[in-house]
Amino acid sequence: MDQIRNGWFSEIADLWPGQSFSLEVEKVLYQAKSAYQDVLVFESKNNGTVLVLDGIIQCTQKDEFSYQEMLTFLALCSHPNPRKVLIVGGGDGGVAREVVKHPMVEEVVQVEIDEKVVIASKQLLPFMAKGFDSPKLTLNICDGFEYMKNHVGEFDVIITDSSDPIGPAVNLFTENYYGLLKNALKPNGVISCQAGTVWSDFPQVKQTMENCKKHFPIVNYATSSVPSYPDGQIGYMVATLNKSLNLKKPVFRFTEKQVEELELRYYNDEIHSASFVLPNFVRKHLS
Structure with a gap:
């Protein structure tokens, strides 16, 4: 206040x-x-x-869909068979809203540490929190670290919808965290994480990528436009254990009918690939 x-x-x-x-x-x-x-x-x-x-x-409310859709579908549409998904964080329900739209997803588990965020979102952000209403979803109010320690090799895709690297989210950008993600994935699994912006916090982006590369053989950085975020842009780190998978090319493609029915307002096949095209100064320093 x-x-x-x-x-x-x-x-x-x-x-x-x-x-x-x-x-x-x-x-x-x-x-x-x-x-x-x-x-x-x-x-x-x-x-x-x-x-x-x-x-x-x-x-x-004006621009949240860009972030929610990209964080979700860059990972889900890169995986050939994303049946079981884990969401870490995302207490506003936005990522859950998008994950359950994917026709191949059968089961979604979400772990959120702060119940007050969930309560506030259900009351005041129903356009996002409706994701909690899906029968595909099981919501757990708990520590994501502890949950993953006890659930090894279970998930096809893990999506980390974290706040920025301060406060309770700081540990979600560490090398240890990416080790936990790796262990919780099935073979050839895919992850997607909020990864900051190169315009305001390039050292943090670079360090986050390096932390992830210690556990994942394929790690890529993508961006999308979100006007209410710092500098109007946000980054996504997408990684996989599958060395033969090209994360920049979606293996699942929504039909035009699905795009309309599922109310996808930002993500599409072309955006998927284009989001990984980076300016020269970013490519140079993240390579």
């Missing part, structure tokens, strides 16, 4: 010093301090409902 001044919320964080992103606030809908973080939900003037954790915007 101390980041709201004169009717404007301003995202100010050490992760991107010297810059700020602001939204005009119509009404504060929810404020709470959980055991892990500060949770804030407000109605903005132009971006709809906004979820903020520890002072950092997690999603806005």
